[in-house]
Amino acid sequence: VVILRFLGLGGWASNPFLGHVSILLESRYARVLVDAGEGVYTALRTCTPYDVNDLDYVVITHRHGDHILGIPTILQHSRRLGMRLKVVGLTDVYEAIADLLRGAGVPSHIGFVDFISIEGGGEAYLKDVRLSTIKSRHPIPTLSLRFDVNDKCVVYSSDTQPNPDLTAFARGCDVLIHEASADDEYSEEVHAYGHSTVGDAVKIAEDAGVKYLVLIHRHLKPLVIRSTKVPIVMVQKCDYLEI
Numbered sequence: 656v657v658i659l660r661f662l663g664l665g666g667w668a669s670n671p672f673l674g675h676v677s678i679l680l681e682s683r684y685a686r687v688l689v690d691a692g693e694g695v696y697t698a699l700r701t702c703t704p705y706d707v708n709d710l711d712y713v714v715i716t717h718r719h720g721d722h723i724l725g726i727p728t729i730l731q732h733s734r735r736l737g738m739r740l741k742v743v744g745l746t747d748v749y750e751a752i753a754d755l756l757r758g759a760g761v762p763s764h765i766g767f768v769d770f771i772s773i774e775g776g777g778e779a780y781l782k783d784v785r786l787s788t789i790k791s792r793h794p795i796p797t798l799s800l801r802f803d804v805n806d807k808c809v810v811y812s813s814d815t816q817p818n819p820d821l822t823a824f825a826r827g828c829d830v831l832i833h834e835a836s837a838d839d840e841y842s843e844e845v846h847a848y849g850h851s852t853v854g855d856a857v858k859i860a861e862d863a864g865v866k867y868l869v870l871i872h873r874h875l876k877p878l879v880i881r882s883t884k885v886p887i888v889m890v891q892k893c894d895y896l897e898i
């Protein structure tokens with residue numbers, strides 16, 4: 656069984672009840688925090704029975720604030736608990752974490768990070784979870800992620816313009832977690848900022864033949880979902896899905 660716990664669902668400017676992007680993926684042997692937006696520590700402690708020392712890995716898709724601003728607080732608790740945090744991401748994510756810690760007045764907290772660098776197209780084994788990546792289409796270097804655990808598979812687009820490469824990447828997976836920054840009527844603006852609409856996410860899900868689509872990185876307005884071939888699971892903050 657794989658459990659996905661949704662700790663935050665909003666983009667940087669979003670309904671405050673959504674929180675900022677963060678998902679906890681649990682397999683039999685591993686707990687992997689995927690992205691760490693602002694407030695992720697509070698969400699971890701209120702939505703799950705876990706603390707920071709229960710996390711085996713943190714995977715960060717890119718250095719934008721809504722995906723990384725929770726890291727300084729997570730590291731403050733690593734220090735409290737006397738543990739090092741394994742962080743997986745692009746090299747510039749490590750630099751961004753170091754910059755954030757300097758800005759927050761705790762530069763030495765970088766010493767609590769064990770960084771595992773991964774490039775687009777790269778793979779890593781996180782205990783019983785096989786992580787593979789492709790480059791997304793976003794203004795800064797960003798990874799889309801695929802997690803394979805036994806015969807279960809989850810793909811997370813992270814922030815991206817519509818990316819046809821995701822179709823093959825997510826082929827036949829159980830769940831596609833795709834960003835949907837707005838409804839289709841705003842597609843021009845959404846694409847210009849390197850993001851996707853509901854319709855873009857649905858097309859990738861249908862073309863890839865996934866079983867379920869979860870919409871994340873939502874904005875201020877509720878999304879309008881029209882009839883789709885792939886069922887959409889509209890999760891709320893603290894919801895979890897068992898696969």
Ligand SMILES: [Zn+2]
Pocket residue numbers: 717719793814
């Ligand atoms: Zn972004």
